[in-house]
Amino acid sequence: VSRLRTWAFGLLPDSERGWAEAVVAEAAGQAPGRARLGWVVGGLWAVSRLAVTARRGAKAAVFVVAAMAAVAVAWTGDPGLYETWLNRFEVVTTVLVLAVLPALAHLLFGTARAGWVPRGLRVGTYGAVLALLAGKARIEQLQAVVPVTGSYRHVYEVVTGSPDPEPSVFGTVFVLTMELAVLAVVLGAVVGAFWVTSTRSGVTTRTLRIGVGFGLALGLVMFVVAPLGLTDNATNPWLPGSRIDPLILLAWILLLVGPCAAAVLAGRGYAHGRATSTAVARESVRQGVVAGTIAGSLGALVVTTLGTCTIITALGSDAVRDWLSRGPHLTGLDAYAYELTLGTNAWAYGALILTFPAIGFLVGGFVAQSAWGQSSSPAAGDGGGPGGGRAGPVPARGPTDGRDVDTRHDPTTTGRATIRQSLT
């Protein structure tokens, strides 16, 4: 135990190691059993967290490494193809935006909220966006190379459905527009993550948790059903029902139900315990819309990123490709056809990333508006409108110190008020 402790403490930086030893030294004062274990675990966990969060330089280094990896993946490719240059432009633009965004968001949106969920959403979105763009570039590199003749050319034409690999002007403009739209949505997702986790947005922690929870669930279910791109069948070859449509149907139902449920829970959570008023109803609608949008956007990001990464793993590893295709003896031509099919299926993820956020917004907005919209109209309720008499209470907005906007449930605020009262 002593050796293990010495080794574990050795992992900590010097500045935190002494604090970890201090925690352990005090453990003898605690009653043996759960109290002592709780003291040691709680103290060491807190000190370890400080060691991690204090290392801003380490965080910057992780970002630089991840960004360089993404750029490196996008940079490899035939420089004679416009797809290569498009991918380079997208990745470099994204990296530059991601680099300046924290400072910009601080200026525009105020302090970023602390806590595991807000921080996880920001960091997770960063990682997902970099992985997604790198994976997309890798897949497009495969598709951009057109075999000249022979069986491979035939397979290419059959799989991609493009007998003429030379794109028309209209086709090129369409592809460019879609690429830019995907880029805009992806960067919009990062900006959105900063906004909803900022104090100025007024999005409550509860709303954030609900949106993130439903978004993760939606994305993971979609990924389990369609880890190898999107077709009219489940693309997971290991699912027993992968040849039937109901699984896809289930995933699409979740797409509609997820944001809907998120909106209802977030709106109800906000209204719970507050006196009915126009302002509260209006804020409930807003919280519902935000929760639905987060659920749809995050679901799209999760399934698209995980699916794209699965596909590029299959492209880069024969063993993974064979395992995924359930056929360890693919010929070279079969393998090429399989990889090309995966790349083609991956294109549909682009449709998901473009449509899911909008669906989440619309579904969440519709449900929240249906539930509280009537109460939020100026003519209804107890005020706010021209004939409404005295204005209703204004919902709690975000304080500027980075804490939760919902002061009813903010133990820090309550505690501070208590101690101020007791000390005066």
Added chain:
Amino acid sequence: VTRRAGFSAQTLEVLAVLCDEPRHWWHGYALAKRTGLKSGTLYPILVRLAERGLLDAVWEVEPEPGRPRRHLYRLTDLGLAESAAAVGVGTEPRGGAARNRVRSRS
């Protein structure tokens, strides 16, 4: 002394205890007992106070037999002034006054 912003309620509790006997060296367990804070809350507060130069932290020179050396804490002069301003009491050693206030809260 101007009031220093950024002290949480838990930090104020710790400061109140430390202010109570400013020349006394406290150890973590005693602070936890007095404030009711758990180790996961107490130690980050102590770390931040020490980083801001408000807290002296030293190792015990003569530990009790059979016990490991403990970390001891007390406010620096700056910490005493800052915490006095934050909790709204004077900088003089106050004996049991602040202690009674903290106790009356619980």
